[in-house]
Amino acid sequence: MSNIVLITGASSGFGALTARALADQGNTVYAGMRQTTTRNAPQVEAAAEYAREHGVDLRSIELDVNSQESVDAAVAQVIAEHDRIDVLIHNAGHMVTGPVEAFTPEQLAELYDVNVLSTQRVNRAALPHLRAAGRGLVIWVSSSSVKGGTPPYLGPYFAAKAGMDSLAVSYAAELARWGVETSIVVPGSFTSGTNHFAHSGRPKDTDVEAAYETKYPGLVDQVAKKLAGLFPADADASMVSAEIARIVALPAGRRPYRVHIDPANDGSEEVSEVADRIRREFLTRVGLADLLTVTSSGN
DSSP states (O other), X not given: OOOXXXXXXXXXXXXXXXXXXXXXXXXXXXXXXXXXXXXXXXXXXXXXXXXXXXXXXXXXXXXXXXXXXXXXXXXXXXXXXXXXXXXXXXXXXXXXXXXXXXXXXHHHHHXXXXXXXXXXXXXXXXXXXXXXXXXXXEEEEOOGGGTSOOXXXXXXXXXXXXXXXXXXXXXXXXXXXXXXXXXXXXXXXXXXXXXXXTTOBOOSOHHHHHHHHTTSTTHHHHHHHHHHHHSOTTOOTHHHHHHHHHHHHSOTTOOOSEEEEOTTOOSHHHHHHHHHHHHXXXXXXXXXXXXXXXXXXXX
């Protein structure tokens, strides 16, 4: 049986690639994106053209992760058309670059809203349906920056992704007894095939930004070039979408808790192995070892 998949942030980058990869597998995929009739209308048409050319079920859906009303409407539409959601993918996110001090608190709140609070909006709309079904899969697209090498001038983004990753870890345990699996996908710093760097936000306090430029001249470009140089020539963002598609295709109960796709090997996988081992050991010590694996639903 094919899956009904809802993915956020699917207008470009990892999201668009993943939507296509999952549709190619025979799944019905709802590619969530905002402004489907205006700014992202070309992306909607591109998805429709892909569906026609490849004979797959890929559907764009209006889904602004910063709006609970929009999220609720998107989930309600999927449920009305299929009466279920089998796979939920948290992919929406936004990056900013620049010295941390130059960002206003309001800018950090906006970034946290997109990268973290958005997942809570989507979960509160979608998870009741997965829990009622007693099965399903939630995939979180995290970042190797959460536990790996962290160059400067990306601090607000790193902090937001760390918040998202921490939520994913907690949700994994809290959904286990409902029969809902969790997989945390950890991409490295892919600098091509995504719009992260190209569309990254900048600080509003230009005076502070200029002051830092006297000590760190050209650092943003330097970091981007160095990160690009770390990646092998054949590394491509489609590696992430291919891995997500592989996870979705695995039998229920066999999906990995965390996987890394990091050709640059920034150390995240090594640190995560320790952190995830400590998590397993601690849950076992406090008598909650059953939360490490999905329990078949009693519904």
